[in-house]
Amino acid sequence: MGNVVGPMPNIRTKKLNPVARILQARHCSINVLYERSYVMKMGDIWTPRGMMYFINQPDIVSRILHSDPDLYPKSDLMGATLHQVLGNGIFVSKGQTWRRQRKMMTPAFELARISEVFDLMMDAAKAMKERLDLMADGQEVRIDFEMTHVAADIIFRTIFSEPLTREDAETIFSAFNSYQELAYEHGVWSMAGLPQAFSLARMRAQKYARIIRTMLGRMVHRRFELLAANPENPPRDILASLIEATDDDGVHFTESELTDQIAVLFLAGHETSASTMAWAIYLLGEDREIQKRMREEIDLVFAQEGGFAPRHFKLMKLTRDVFRETLRLYPPVPFVPRDITRDEVIRDKNVRRGSTIFVSPWLLHRHRKHWKNPDVFDPDRFSREDEKESIRTSYMPFSEGSRVCLGASFAMQEGAIILAMMTRYFVIAPVESRVPKPVARLSLRSENGVFVKLLRRQT
Numbered sequence: 001m002g003n004v005v006g007p008m009p010n011i012r013t014k015k016l017n018p019v020a021r022i023l024q025a026r027h028c029s030i031n032v033l034y035e036r037s038y039v040m041k042m043g044d045i046w047t048p049r050g051m052m053y054f055i056n057q058p059d060i061v062s063r064i065l066h067s068d069p070d071l072y073p074k075s076d077l078m079g080a081t082l083h084q085v086l087g088n089g090i091f092v093s094k095g096q097t098w099r100r101q102r103k104m105m106t107p108a109f110e111l112a113r114i115s116e117v118f119d120l121m122m123d124a125a126k127a128m129k130e131r132l133d134l135m136a137d138g139q140e141v142r143i144d145f146e147m148t149h150v151a152a153d154i155i156f157r158t159i160f161s162e163p164l165t166r167e168d169a170e171t172i173f174s175a176f177n178s179y180q181e182l183a184y185e186h187g188v189w190s191m192a193g194l195p196q197a198f199s200l201a202r203m204r205a206q207k208y209a210r211i212i213r214t215m216l217g218r219m220v221h222r223r224f225e226l227l228a229a230n231p232e233n234p235p236r237d238i239l240a241s242l243i244e245a246t247d248d249d250g251v252h253f254t255e256s257e258l259t260d261q262i263a264v265l266f267l268a269g270h271e272t273s274a275s276t277m278a279w280a281i282y283l284l285g286e287d288r289e290i291q292k293r294m295r296e297e298i299d300l301v302f303a304q305e306g307g308f309a310p311r312h313f314k315l316m317k318l319t320r321d322v323f324r325e326t327l328r329l330y331p332p333v334p335f336v337p338r339d340i341t342r343d344e345v346i347r348d349k350n351v352r353r354g355s356t357i358f359v360s361p362w363l364l365h366r367h368r369k370h371w372k373n374p375d376v377f378d379p380d381r382f383s384r385e386d387e388k389e390s391i392r393t394s395y396m397p398f399s400e401g402s403r404v405c406l407g408a409s410f411a412m413q414e415g416a417i418i419l420a421m422m423t424r425y426f427v428i429a430p431v432e433s434r435v436p437k438p439v440a441r442l443s444l445r446s447e448n449g450v451f452v453k454l455l456r457r458q459t
């Protein structure tokens with residue numbers, strides 16, 4: 001049983017009035033929660049845009065996520081916030097458009113295809129090790145930046161077969177950080193029922209969205225030029241699978257549709273993984289005992305004949321459980337909104353068409369009635385018989401049902417690789433004076449960065 005409790009946002013003891021709540025939520029959606037939020041089965045908030053419901057009762061959550069996605073479609077709130085950068089990509093699309101996209105994109109993310117990108121992930125992990133080696137003398141390392149760099153590099157290498165240049169990395173980090181802040185602010189503006197056309201945040205976000213899309217669009221265009229010049233030898237990567245994919249009528253994605261999908265994969269694919277890896281490294285710094293056990297596991301993997309390879313993942317149970325437990329405590333997608341398309345009764349409430357419903361991995365994963373020691377970092381809970389039911393019903397970092405994360409296996413594989421490389425080559429120590437502060441905007445991050453100290457290991 002672990003004893004490390006990672007940082008939490010403020011938990012309010014008294015309910016805020018709706019106006020104060022919206023004003024507070026402008027900066028972070030989890031610091032408006034109060035003690036009761038972590039024990040209740042269902043809560044609601046009035047907003048000028050309509051009622052919002054939070055469902056924490058596992059059987060209802062499961063029913064909603066596993067229903068026909070047209071009945072509980074992705075919320076327009078999500079579209080309003082992300083459209084500028086993702087276009088009508090798979091993360092925000094709905095109905096027939098989404099079905100077509102999902103069918104065309106699924107083959108690129110099947111398990112067998114994911115193990116094909118192992119070597120590309122390892123190349124990015126080795127480049128990360130080289131960068132960190134230069135800092136591993138006990139100085140403070142801003143590990144959330146480093147994880148963003150390696151996660152974005154992994155996505156670049158697996159999508160485009162190209163490493164991410166330092167210049168592109170810096171452009172994307174700063175553009176996406178600014179975009180994320182403004183887009184979230186715009187989401188809260190929409191929640192308040194204010195007119196889209198007057199949203200200053202939306203206008204400012206457009207500039208950053210354009211920077212990201214221009215860069216990714218250029219890379220897609222370059223591939224088409226390359227294919228035209230050399231059709232015999234196409235690269236074997238995710239972009240190639242998407243270019244080859246056809247729908248039921250044999251039609252391919254257009255270049256503009258491809259740019260939408262690449263923007264989704266790039267952003268949904270690196271931000272989430274980077275956040276989880278940073279929190280996992282922080283927690284390993286705090287929990288020396290788990291770090292030691294994990295290192296023993298990883299040293300054994302590296303000692304196998306031929307070195308670390310995909311077939312060794314089965315020897316990495318604790319490493320994978322560290323990643324899974326971090327996803328429980330710090331789910332990068334803390335809220336999953338859905339729109340209600342018909343009047344219905346949920347528990348004792350008359351829920352009207354047009355309302356928004358939130359399934360919250362953040363609340364479900366820390367629910368006082370579903371988990372033993374919910375705030376404690378305890379990767380071994382994934383091996384315990386008495387927690388199996390909680391894991392089955394109240395654990396969903398990747399969501400569930402037809403719109404479950406397309407990149408879940410991809411993320412589990414990259415998470416295991418990066419954590420393995422970190423414990424193999426470095427000893428991770430905490431920086432006592434720097435406690436990260438969880439903040440949830442579009443994704444869950446630390447407001448003041450995540451810092452650790454690294455010391456090189458003799459291997």
Ligand code: HEM
Nearest residue numbers: 090091268269272273333336397398399403405406407411
């Ligand atoms: C730790 C890492 C990750 C977490 C926790 C995560 C979580 C999620 C969640 C919760 C959703 C559903 C959101 C909703 O329904 O509103 C989602 C959707 C999605 N994710 Fe991930 N994700 C991760 C990594 C990735 C990666 C690495 C990729 C791709 C390379 C990816 C691609 C997608 C896509 C394409 C969707 C939209 C699927 C659809 O709507 O059909 N994700 N993710």
